[in-house]
Amino acid sequence: MNTMTQPLHSPQSQPATRTGAQLVVDTLAALGVDCVFGYPGGAIMPVYDALPQGTTRHILVRHEQAAAFAADAYGRITGRAGVCLATSGPGATNLITGIANAYLDSVPMVAITGQVPQTLMGTDAFQETDIFGMTMPIVKHSIIVRRPEDIPSAMAEAFAIAEGGRPGPVLVDLPKDVQQAVCEPGALRRPEADILPAPTSESIAEAERLIARAKKPLFYLGGGVARANASEMVRRIVEESGIPAVATLQGLGVLPPEHPAMLGMLGMHGHRPANMAVQECDLLIVLGARFDDRATGKLAEFAPHASVVHIDVDAAELGKLRFAHAAVCGNLKSSLATIDFEKGEIDAWTRSTAETREKHAPRYDAPGNGVYAPAMLKTLSERVGDDFVVACDVGQHQMWVAQHCRFSRPQAHLTSGGLGAMGFGLPAAIGAKLAEPDAHVFAVCGDGGFQMNIQELATLRRYQIPVKILLLDNAMLGLVRQWQELFFDGNYSEVDLSDNPDFVEVANAFGIEAFGIERREEVDGAIDRLINARGPILAHVRIDPEENVWPLVPPGKSNAEMMEKRHDA
Structure with a gap:
């Protein structure tokens, strides 16, 4: 890896010596890091001692997992590595879920952990864990810094690796003695x-040949489009070619739902027009997607008539799960720029997909007087407009957001896709709002996931971060209950959350404005109140505990075998 050098300080302010901890703070500033999320403790205390003298803002979360989730969202929004900071032992292990989340969704992140002094490493010292070994399967790279003078280059390398190629998390482990040691600072080697x-x-030529001869081509848009910052290019290609498109959970927002070529999300809870198009197409043009099982259903019956053009930055994904007739490996934008998307005669195909889309448009005429969550989410996203950004927890509400919200860009939809980590929503919304202060950032949470990181209401209060929380409360672990209803003979084991607290009172106790609704006629006023609130606010929305997410592809079935809601029931 080639390097460039720059001084950490101007010549006039160059100090004679710096501690390792001061070099950490200096290097973060030199790398342009404006915000880190963390929680202090013994083994990282020297860095916290140096932080007030630096220019990087520190956000004190109330749990290290929240620091990692907030840093993850910051990375998704900005494309730059989000930074989380924790002490050794339990502090470091509390980051692991967030690190794994970033790894599975290809999000740039640098996790900095304190470690016991090198003389104690391997002795089972107080708060010692082998975080290097523990995180090995879920990081792009790990670094244990052994000398203070190596800190600037190690940190710069960590950011370069996290942000380069297919993005992902990098761990930097700092023994306490290295933080405390003194050295003469050298130039930063970037x-x-x-x-x-x-x-x-050859791969380009084969891709062009397959596109030109296809009668039913289909774009399959994944999260790699967002990571490559290629959304505008992909939109232009789709519009110029007229080829229809479907998206994964992470690919939503590349095309807005009203785009004439957009057939919706594919997969287990995908839209029927999208799943039907995949099953009928004769060519899949896969952009930055990995044939995840939640997208493909029964892989052997996925897109059974289609050849595959697969374009991805990671060679390991090409052919991993589905043979690629044209495997195009490289930066997505550069690769797309080299391909001529000259198509054949596809008018009959585009008419057919458009008719299917119109025929199977979602319905919002749910019976009863209670709040119908899909309708509320659709209205909220449309009323906010292009500034709408949502961070989701995991569960039924996550699928309703994906199915019914309008996103102007993929960075507006922050969701735990590969890991499916409950508790992601609130801390991710904090990271998103700090990354993009002018956006209208909403945390859409279920009553189960919300309680996994509910303590971050204190973070909202301390910094007065104007995140809007939409808490959809069915007093159930809804998605688990739905599966128990459909596939486990209605054996509702450990999903009852009817003893939830009064979330309005809980929010008020944290100093957060809050209100509750449970009737459909209250929805418009609630949306207005959320949008117009100047500070953090929580809307507690009670919904039907028996409402399910539809469509649903049963486990082990192909995407053509969707279960759907009976509107006459």
Whole structure:
């Protein structure tokens, strides 16, 4: 990896010596890091001692997992590595879920952990854990810094790796003695961005041949489009080619739902027009997606008539789960720029997909007087408009958001896709709002996931971060209950949350404005109040505990075998 050098300080202010901890703070500033999320403790205390002298803002969360989730969301929004900071032992292990979340969703992150002094490493010292070994399967790279003078280059390397190629998390472990040791600071050695290999001319030619001869081509848009910052290019290609498109959970927002080519989300809880198009197409043009099982259903019956053009920055994904007739490996934007999307005659196909989309448009005429969550989410997103950003917890509400909200860009939809980590929503919304202060950031949570990181209401209060929380409360672990209803003979084991607290009172106790609704006629006023609130606010929305997410592809079935709601029931 090539390097560029720059001084950590101007010549006039160059100090004679710096501690390792001061070099951490200096390097964060030199790398342009404006915000870190963390929680102090013994083994990271020297860094916390140096933080007030630096220019990087520190956000004190109330649990290290929240620090990792907030840093994750910051990385998704900005494309730059989010930073989380924790002490050794339990502090470091509390980051692991958030690190795994970033790894599975390809999000740039740098996790900095304190470690016991090197003389105590391996002795089972107080708060010692092998965080290097524990996180090995869920990081792009790990670094244990052994000398203070190595801190600037190690940190710069960590950011370069986290943000380069297919993004992901990098761990930097700092023994306490290294933080406390003194050295003469040298120049910061910043690695130059690696130049990714260009796609082969053979793969490009084969992709163009397959596109030109296809009668039923279909774009399959994944999260890699957002990570490559290629949404505008992909939109232009879709519009110029007229080829219909479907998206994964992470690919939503590349095309807004009203776009004439957009057939919706595919997969287990995907839209019927999207799943039907995949099953009928003769060519899948896969952009930055990995054939995840929640998207494909029964893989052997997924897109059974289709050849595959697969474009991805990670060679390991090409052919991993589905043979690629044209495997195009390289930076997504560069790869797309080299391909001529000259298509054949596809008018009959585009008419057919458009008719299916119109025929199977979602319905919002649910019976009863209670709040119908899909309708409320749709209205909220449309009323906020292009500034709408949502961070979801995991469960039924997550699928309703994906199915019914309007996103102007993929960075507006922050969701735990690969890991499915409950508790993501509130801390992710905090990270998103600090990354993009002018956006209208909403945390959409279920009553189960919300209680996993409910303590972050204190973070909202301390910094007066104007996150809007929409808490959909069915007094159930809804998605688990739905599966128990459909596939476990109605054996509702450990899903009852009817002893939930009064969430309005809980929020008020944290100093957060809050209110509750449970009737449909209250929805418009609640949306207005959320949008117009100047500070953090929580809307507690009681919904029907028996409402299910539809469609649903049963486990082990193909995406053509969707179960759907009976509107006459």
